[in-house]
Amino acid sequence: MEGLGFYGFGALTLLGALLMVTSRNPLHGVLWLVVSFLGLSGLFGGLGAHFLAAIQILVYAGAILVLFLFVIMLLNLRPDDVERMPTFSLRGGVGGFLVGVVGFCAVVGSVVMGTGAFAKPVAGLPPLEAGAADVAIPLFSTALLPFEVVSLLLLAAIVGSVALTKRRLP
Amino acid sequence: MDIAGPFAPVLLETLSACGAGAVLLVDLFTPEARKSRVGAASLAVTAILFLAAWFGMEAGGETATLFGGSLVLDGMAVFLKRTFATAGLLAVLAAIRYEDRLPRGRGEFHFLLLSALTGMFLVSSVGDLMSMFVSLELVTLSFFILAAFRRERPESVEAGLKLLVLGSLAAAFVLFGTAFLYGATGDLTFAGLRDHLASLRGAPPSRDLLLGLLFVLLGLGFKIGMVPMQVWVPDVYQGAPAPVTAFLAVGSKAAGFALVLRLVTTVAGPGTKDSLQLLFTALAFATLFYGNLAAIPQTNVKRLLGYSSIGHCGYLLMGLAALGPASYYDESAAASGAAAILFYLLAYALTTFGAFLVVILFSAATGSDEMDDYAGLSRRSPLLAASLTVALLSLAGVPPLAGFFGKFMLMRSVALTGPAGFGLLVAGAVNVVIGLYYYLCLVKRMYVHPPKDASPLPVTGPTAALLYALTAALLILGIFPGAFVTLASDAARAAFGVGG
Numbered sequence: 225m226e227g228l229g230f231y232g233f234g235a236l237t238l239l240g241a242l243l244m245v246t247s248r249n250p251l252h253g254v255l256w257l258v259v260s261f262l263g264l265s266g267l268f269g270g271l272g273a274h275f276l277a278a279i280q281i282l283v284y285a286g287a288i289l290v291l292f293l294f295v296i297m298l299l300n301l302r303p304d305d306v307e308r309m310p311t312f313s314l315r316g317g318v319g320g321f322l323v324g325v326v327g328f329c330a331v332v333g334s335v336v337m338g339t340g341a342f343a344k345p346v347a348g349l350p351p352l353e354a355g356a357a358d359v360a361i362p363l364f365s366t367a368l369l370p371f372e373v374v375s376l377l378l379l380a381a382i383v384g385s386v387a388l389t390k391r392r393l394p
Numbered sequence: 395m396d397i398a399g400p401f402a403p404v405l406l407e408t409l410s411a412c413g414a415g416a417v418l419l420v421d422l423f424t425p426e427a428r429k430s431r432v433g434a435a436s437l438a439v440t441a442i443l444f445l446a447a448w449f450g451m452e453a454g455g456e457t458a459t460l461f462g463g464s465l466v467l468d469g470m471a472v473f474l475k476r477t478f479a480t481a482g483l484l485a486v487l488a489a490i491r492y493e494d495r496l497p498r499g500r501g502e503f504h505f506l507l508l509s510a511l512t513g514m515f516l517v518s519s520v521g522d523l524m525s526m527f528v529s530l531e532l533v534t535l536s537f538f539i540l541a542a543f544r545r546e547r548p549e550s551v552e553a554g555l556k557l558l559v560l561g562s563l564a565a566a567f568v569l570f571g572t573a574f575l576y577g578a579t580g581d582l583t584f585a586g587l588r589d590h591l592a593s594l595r596g597a598p599p600s601r602d603l604l605l606g607l608l609f610v611l612l613g614l615g616f617k618i619g620m621v622p623m624q625v626w627v628p629d630v631y632q633g634a635p636a637p638v639t640a641f642l643a644v645g646s647k648a649a650g651f652a653l654v655l656r657l658v659t660t661v662a663g664p665g666t667k668d669s670l671q672l673l674f675t676a677l678a679f680a681t682l683f684y685g686n687l688a689a690i691p692q693t694n695v696k697r698l699l700g701y702s703s704i705g706h707c708g709y710l711l712m713g714l715a716a717l718g719p720a721s722y723y724d725e726s727a728a729a730s731g732a733a734a735i736l737f738y739l740l741a742y743a744l745t746t747f748g749a750f751l752v753v754i755l756f757s758a759a760t761g762s763d764e765m766d767d768y769a770g771l772s773r774r775s776p777l778l779a780a781s782l783t784v785a786l787l788s789l790a791g792v793p794p795l796a797g798f799f800g801k802f803m804l805m806r807s808v809a810l811t812g813p814a815g816f817g818l819l820v821a822g823a824v825n826v827v828i829g830l831y832y833y834l835c836l837v838k839r840m841y842v843h844p845p846k847d848a849s850p851l852p853v854t855g856p857t858a859a860l861l862y863a864l865t866a867a868l869l870i871l872g873i874f875p876g877a878f879v880t881l882a883s884d885a886a887r888a889a890f891g892v893g894g
Contacts, residue, residue: 366462367524368464369460369465369525370464370524373525373528374528376509376512376532377528380505380506380539383418383502383506384506384539386502387543388545390502
């Protein structure tokens with residue numbers, strides 16, 4: 225039963241991602257990304273990370289993709305703009321395919337030939353019960369430094385986006 | 395002198411993050427006509443950082459940790475922080491000479507330079523993989539905005555976009571590898587990784603661990619411009635504003651090597667060193683030949699320096715190949731390789747800024763980065779031509795300059811590994827000759843070819859002083875490297891756990 229959920233949600237995630245990059249209309253692309261995120265959220269739920277699963281839907285599928293939709297609508301693309309967008313180039317396709325094959329072989333090879341981190345979790349890993357408290361407590365103890373650095377990272381991102389979009393002053 | 399006591403591991407990070415905020419505030423309260431104050435504020439911040447790094451921190455002190463081991467201050471971290479502080483000061487000095495050409499946002503430009511610098515300080519002393527990832531992203535994010543800063547030039551936007559897209563791919567590699575490392579060891583800290591490997595007692599580690607390590611190294615290889623992760627380098631170097639290119643060349647490479655060194659000193663042991671040595675030897679070969687051969691046909695100076703920076707990544711990788719095969723494994727070879735990398739990064743920082751400062755001044759006066767326009771520069775401005783020549787010769791590795799001694803140390807560490815390093819030594823020597831060829835082609839243009847436009851290029855007093863200072867620094871580091879070599883070797887020996 226667990227396996228069914230894993231493969232089902234995994235397939236949903238991959239399918240959504242595939243249709244996202246292949247769809248010609250950017251709006252469709254965003255909607256397929258929502259599907260992919262829903263699948264990802266299902267995977268998190270299956271791992272016992274219920275908090276992450278909820279956050280995935282609330283923040284990514286909910287807030288961020290709605291923002292994407294707004295931006296794409298504000299761009300006001302005409303249908304013939306969409307028609308002219310390249311969807312597939314041979315060079316890019318072959319390159320992407322090769323990268324995909326290498327990555328796939330690496331992962332499958334390691335799972336099949338190796339000790340298999342997926343098949344058999346290492347003894348000593350904390351049990352996966354990632355509720356809100358399990359995320360919040362490390363945030364202010366063991367992961368305090370990365371948490372603080374992320375705030376700096378966000379500040380740099382805000383300043384950067386202002387700087388890149390600012391008009392020349394009169 | 396230790397001015398920060400128990401807070402030494404966060405001294406520079408705190409100062410530069412606060413300084414970045416202060417620069418933003420100065421920008422906010424400065425009228426448009428007096429915007430040069432923003433650059434002055436930024437210069438003051440980096441000058442304080444420079445003094446604090448070189449004179450306010452103990453290099454040989456005990457290893458200090460903060461945040462439960464998330465930040466570690468050891469000799470290697472202190473040496474790297476000094477390199478970064480020097481690079482930051484030079485980057486701001488270069489940016490001040492460039493900022494008239496920025497259409498908008500001087501405050502933001504300096505803020506992002508300082509936030510990248512903060513990320514570099516953090517990178518040099520992180521103690522776990524999560525902090526490593528976040529600090530590295532702080533550096534990359536600041537850089538891709540800086541690269542795209544001259545939005546009105548398509549090349550600049552292209553540079554920023556390439557850095558963003560390929561940087562995200564590299565970040566995904568690092569994260570993917572981190573997940574595998576966590577799966578294999580159950581721990582995200584470097585100390586935990588070291589304990590896990592020690593508990594294997596010389597047995598080879600699991601494939602998951604090796605795969606995770608490989609992915610993290612490939613992701614870091616993006617930052618240092620290592621083949622096969624080097625595709626972004628030439629376009630970004632050419633398109634980004636010149637001070638950003640110089641800071642990126644030095645900062646990104648040193649930040650990447652700081653983490654590669656941290657990772658290698660953590661995992662190098664009887665069970666892993668054979669594979670690591672083989673890996674780094676192959677990567678050094680590929681990177682050396684790719685960078686130096688592709689530099690030969692270039693016609694744009696920034697692009698030439700981009701390819702040559704790939705070549706320099708190859709030389710630096712030689713220091714990691716000095717881990718040595720099992721039979722010749724000698725702790726001192728590994729430590730001398732790491733020491734050589736630390737020294738080379740410092741020398742490379744000074745040299746790169748020496749070269750890029752001339753590129754900035756030349757393109758400010760003529761609007762061109764093409765090598766053909768450098769023809770006859772010695773007659774138009776003897777100082778610019780001489781400074782660039784010294785910097786290029788140092789990059790090529792001609793004695794008695796800093797670059798020569800760095801290359802000498804790297805080659806020596808490879809030689810210490812015995813016959814296994816012979817092939818790499820030959821490759822290094824061949825590449826020095828190739829490098830000398832294309833650097834001298836530019837020197838020949840400046841000194842032999844007649845100028846197309848003979849108007850002199852004036853250099854103002856402070857700028858001339860900076861050029862003299864950088865040239866003097868290259869000579870001092872090449873002729874009297876003793877003090878710096880001692881610092882670097884002590885740091886490297888401590889990192890590998892070898893007694894002094």
